[in-house]
Amino acid sequence: xxxxxxxxxxxxxxxxxxxxxxxxxxxxxxxxxxxxxxxxxxxxxxxxxxxxxxxxxxxxxxxxxxxxxxxxxxxxxxxxxxxxxxxxxxxxxxxxxxxxxxxxxxxxxxxxxxxxxxxxxxxxxxxxxxxxxxxxxxxxxxxxxxxxxxxxxxxxxxxxxxxxxxxxxxxxxxxxxxxxxxxxxxxxxxxxxxxxxxxxxxxxxxxxxxxxxxxxxxxxxxxxxxxxxxxxxxxxxxxxxxxxxxxxxxxxxxxxxxxxxxxxxxxxxxxxxxxxxxxxxxxxxxxxxxxxxxxxxxxxxxxxxxxxxxxxxxxxxxxxxxxxxxxxxxxxxxxxxxxxxxxxxxxxxxxxxxxxxxxxxxxxxxxxxxxxxxxxx
Ligand code: ACO
Numbered sequence: 500x501x502x503x504x505x506x507x508x509x510x511x512x513x514x515x516x517x518x519x520x521x522x523x524x525x526x527x528x529x530x531x532x533x534x535x536x537x538x539x540x541x542x543x544x545x546x547x548x549x550x551x552x553x554x555x556x557x558x559x560x561x562x563x564x565x566x567x568x569x570x571x572x573x574x575x576x577x578x579x580x581x582x583x584x585x586x587x588x589x590x591x592x593x594x595x596x597x598x599x600x601x602x603x604x605x606x607x608x609x610x611x612x613x614x615x616x617x618x619x620x621x622x623x624x625x626x627x628x629x630x631x632x633x634x635x636x637x638x639x640x641x642x643x644x645x646x647x648x649x650x651x652x653x654x655x656x657x658x659x660x661x662x663x664x665x666x667x668x669x670x671x672x673x674x675x676x677x678x679x680x681x682x683x684x685x686x687x688x689x690x691x692x693x694x695x696x697x698x699x700x701x702x703x704x705x706x707x708x709x710x711x712x713x714x715x716x717x718x719x720x721x722x723x724x725x726x727x728x729x730x731x732x733x734x735x736x737x738x739x740x741x742x743x744x745x746x747x748x749x750x751x752x753x754x755x756x757x758x759x760x761x762x763x764x765x766x767x768x769x770x771x772x773x774x775x776x777x778x779x780x781x782x783x784x785x786x787x788x789x790x791x792x793x794x795x796x797x798x799x800x801x802x803x804x805x806x807x808x809x810x811x812x813x814x815x816x817x818x819x820x821x822x823x824x825x826x827x828x829x830x831x832x833x834x835x836x837x838x839x840x841x842x843x844x845x846x847x848x849x850x851x852x853x854x855x856x857x858x859x860x861x862x863x864x865x866x867x868x869x870x871x872x873x874x875x876x
Contacts, residue, residue: 759814
């Protein structure tokens with residue numbers, strides 16, 4: 500409150516700490532930690548299931564725990580028949596994020612333990628949701644191709660199964676490695692908008708499906724996870740490498756945002772970018788699409804020179820997913836398949852905090868309006 504008793508607003512809640520968390524730390528100077536582990540030490544050294552386990556169990560698994568968790572995830576990938584039918588019935592004009600949002604909500608209808616809100620039941624539920632979200636994404640993609648979705652294989656890791664089910668053929672070792680890295684980098688990121696949305700829903704003591712559904716709707720927006728699809732639109736629009744300068748200058752001169760750039764927290768480069776940039780360079784080299792890589796580097800240079808900002812996660816993630824053969828409308832669903840592990844971890848942490856997240860507002864409307872009955876208006 501100000502001295503006059505007026506509420507001060509913090510526009511966009513910039514720098515407001517809304518709760519404590521021990522799940523991840525976004526260091527503005529350019530580092531990211533999951534449960535105290537610098538992501539630079541995790542990427543390339545562990546698989547995605549280990550990170551999902553780390554986030555929800557708050558410790559890294561040993562080999563036995565990882566094997567059990569991976570098997571549990573694979574067995575939980577199966578969707579209720581009604582959800583499969585519903586996915587297949589969605590009109591092709593619907594964005595995959597619309598379908599994902601609705602079907603995650605529908606999964607809640609088939610949770611036989613819905614009334615058990617114990618920690619153990621929540622942990623089981625969290626594992627099941629982490630497992631089922633990729634199956635929804637894969638089933639939707641396959642059904643839009645008029646192709647069946649293969650069943651997961653017990654000899655594949657959970658992440659490899661996702662790509663297998665999405666593409667319909669077993670992924671190569673290189674593709675699997677890229678996917679593990681991509682999913683690890685997307686798994687959690689402090690109080691980003693979608694995680695905050697999940698926590699607000701959880702703070703009312705609502706169920707985990709509702710929290711994840713809120714988060715999906717929030718991630719979808721182009722200022723958040725929806726940016727990666729827009730990045731690909733931009734790269735497609737630019738066309739040849741020689742058009743980059745004119746295109747990007749045009750955006751900046753018209754005070755338009757360059758998608759995949761800027762960040763609310765980082766003052767330095769997003770620590771995830773270097774991992775993705777390196778992968779994109781290798782993938783483009785292998786696929787002989789180095790012109791695409793050069794286009795990205797050129798955009799990065801111009802935006803940094805003119806605005807002093809850096810690419811965020813979505814910029815190179817878009818090109819990485821494109822190289823994996825993911826259609827651009829499935830970029831944000833891919834992001835969701837990993838971030839869901841962060842959302843469920845934060846949902847459980849919020850249940851423990853047991854406080855309603857309910858800010859106030861500064862009223863700027865009028866008082867003293869005279870009521871007029873409808874027939875006199
Ligand atoms: N392109 C051009 N200029 C930008 C961009 C951008 N992408 N991002 C920020 N700026 C500029 C703003 O115009 C502003 O400049 P000014 O001071 O000259 O007016 C300054 O940088 C500060 O920008 P804000 O919009 O105030 O930054 P904010 O913290 O509110 O927004 C956000 C962060 C939403 C990520 C923003 O950078 C943006 O819209 N980026 C594009 C969308 C995007 O890539 N989103 C993905 C984010 S990462 C993720 O969700 C996984």
